[in-house]
Amino acid sequence: xxxxxxxxxxxxxxxxxxxxxxxxxxxxxxxxxxxxxxxxxxxxxxxxxxxxxxxxxxxxxxxxxxxxxxxxxxxxxxxxxxxxxxxxxxxxxxxxxxxxxxxxxxxxxxxxxxxxxxxxxxxxxxxxxxxxxxxxxxxxxxxxxxxxxxxxxxxxxxxxxxxxxxxxxxxxxxxxxxxxxxxxxxxxxxxxx
Numbered sequence: 001x002x003x004x005x006x007x008x009x010x011x012x013x014x015x016x017x018x019x020x021x022x023x024x025x026x027x028x029x030x031x032x033x034x035x036x037x038x039x040x041x042x043x044x045x046x047x048x049x050x051x052x053x054x055x056x057x058x059x060x061x062x063x064x065x066x067x068x069x070x071x072x073x074x075x076x077x078x079x080x081x082x083x084x085x086x087x088x089x090x091x092x093x094x095x096x097x098x099x100x101x102x103x104x105x106x107x108x109x110x111x112x113x114x115x116x117x118x119x120x121x122x123x124x125x126x127x128x129x130x131x132x133x134x135x136x137x138x139x140x141x142x143x144x145x146x147x148x149x150x151x152x153x154x155x156x157x158x159x160x161x162x163x164x165x166x167x168x169x170x171x172x173x174x175x176x177x178x179x180x181x182x183x184x185x186x187x188x189x190x191x192x193x
Contacts, residue, residue, distance in 0.1 A: 001166030001173055004109055004139065007091040009063025011135045011146070012053045013124035019067065020074030021101060025083040027075075038083035054087075058131040066123050066135075067094040072101025081105040091137050093144060093153060095120050106159050109168050113137060115144060119151035139164055 029041040043054050053059050065084065071094045072080055081104045084092070091111040105112045115123070126133060126146055135146045137153060139160055144153045155163075162168040174181055 001169045001176055002109060003166040004111055004163040006138050007063060007111060008134060008136045009090065010061060010131065011064035011066055011127045012059040012062045013066045013127045014053055015068060015124060017069045018073055019071050021072055021077045021080040022074055024080040030077060030079050035079065035082040035086065038079055039086035042083045042087050061088065063088060063090040064135045065089045065092045066120060066127060067092060068120065069095040071097050073098040076100040078104040081108055081110045085110045093120065093123065093137065106162065106168055111139060111163055113153035113155050115151050115153050122149060
């Protein structure tokens with residue numbers, strides 16, 4: 001199981017409210033059986049239409065995405081957080097998230113934390129000015145630090161506990177305790193090999 005307690009890296013500011021899942025990963029890229037390669041199509045239509053932060057060399061390799069309100073609204077596609085995670089994003093800091101996007105992100109270990117709108121704006125401005133700044137998110141302390149800037153971040157206690165204990169990784173939990181699962185299944189009357 002992988003525990004997620006502290007995320008550290010450079011960041012990308014992505015301004016705008018109500019960025020929906022179809023903008024994050026356009027529907028035409030949802031035809032594959034696996035999520036492999038989705039990172040190549042993150043914000044593809046937006047990136048073709050105008051300059052986009054995901055194309056700027058100064059933001060390449062970022063692990064932190066900073067967004068405004070209602071990020072991930074729209075359809076319930078799990079491909080949106082998968083594409084972001086595969087691009088390299090490990091935590092999203094935002095004013096608010098669409099509920100299903102938030103849940104889908106948690107299920108794959110992509111932390112989504114909220115911060116006050118003024119703090120998000122300050123963080124975006126600092127990243128724009130100094131893209132090399134390291135942003136640190138501590139899920140246990142519920143803090144975000146970027147240089148001399150510090151703010152409080154929030155996430156529901158049950159989600160924080162799942163991420164920090166590794167309980168978000170249900171497959172990992174089963175594999176870590178495979179002998180117990182195997183023994184329990186052997187006792188089930190309807191499973192006879």
